[in-house]
Amino acid sequence: MDTETTDTIIRATGRSLCEYGYADLTMQRIAAESSVTTAAIHYHFDTKEELLNAFLDDLVDRFEQQVSCESSDPRQQLTTLLDAVFSPPKSSSDEFPVALMELKSQAPYHDTYRDRFHELDDTVRTVVTTAVEEGIESGYFADVDAEEIARFVSTAINGGHVRMVALGEEPAKTRNVVEDYLEGQLDWRPEERA
């Protein structure tokens, strides 16, 4: 498959999803958003579901890259995760969290979307579990149940996403909730607030 073309299509899918929403997303609109013809999009992706699977795969890949932290310091690993979740790149559209929430609402009807959301969730939980376990081992953190901490953090991240979309709340509010929790549980202080 021609990577450059599929990349172009995937980017245009993201923009169209933000602009028109899930219900009004069509191959025609994606073509209009890009330099690619409707025929070419159909050549690469049979259905809207396939196209959105590719879009979500790309999202999962980029998220995994963002949270993969070169530092061996488990405190820095947690900060990198919180930055990736709560401070998305400025280039991303304001509507992106809404588009993502719409796709989450579609998950009950599309197992393939649901699989990708499980991948995202597994990524968050693995990063937290690994960092907490390493932090306990190296004496940075109090001795806690790392998987329980990870479940809390992932649930709060999901909650922050809904609150941003449904209530228009700043993601920083949820970041504070998570940081206060980690501070209390792990005896960890986020650097910027130390």
Add this chain to the structure above:
Amino acid sequence: MDTETTDTIIRATGRSLCEYGYADLTMQRIAAESSVTTAAIHYHFDTKEELLNAFLDDLVDRFEQQVSCESSDPRQQLTTLLDAVFSPPKSSSDEFPVALMELKSQAPYHDTYRDRFHELDDTVRTVVTTAVEEGIESGYFADVDAEEIARFVSTAINGGHVRMVALGEEPAKTRNVVEDYLEGQLDWRPEERA
């Protein structure tokens, strides 16, 4: 306004929303779900937005009734809230959480929906804040920041809602997260697990 008719329309709106989803919800479908004609629905509600406002108002009212607890025991007040959120009545549709998530995705485009979601959130946070403050005063709970606890609980409840829809996860998992947190913070033990 004829309360019985509007009640019938609001119930039919809920069923149609669960069955067809937000994008495909029409006055015709709501009429087909009920004994009320399309003309009668238009007579009571000018637009789909007005109808969904009434649906959300009804939801807020019923939720407020569910969480209003006759017991003066703050521990029971928290249990009543968690029951209302995590153990909805058996009569409610499996699709209801999905329909509600779709409406949350629409909040950025409809301030009137957003206002109702703020009301729901305020209700949750007021119940928690009040119960925690009373529990501290009466010596049941440790001395904590009640509003901080309330923010945590509401964020986790929102997170549990997304996890149920996007991941197909049992709400009981999130209830455990909340209960463990309250247990740790307040020194409160949920009755059924004591």
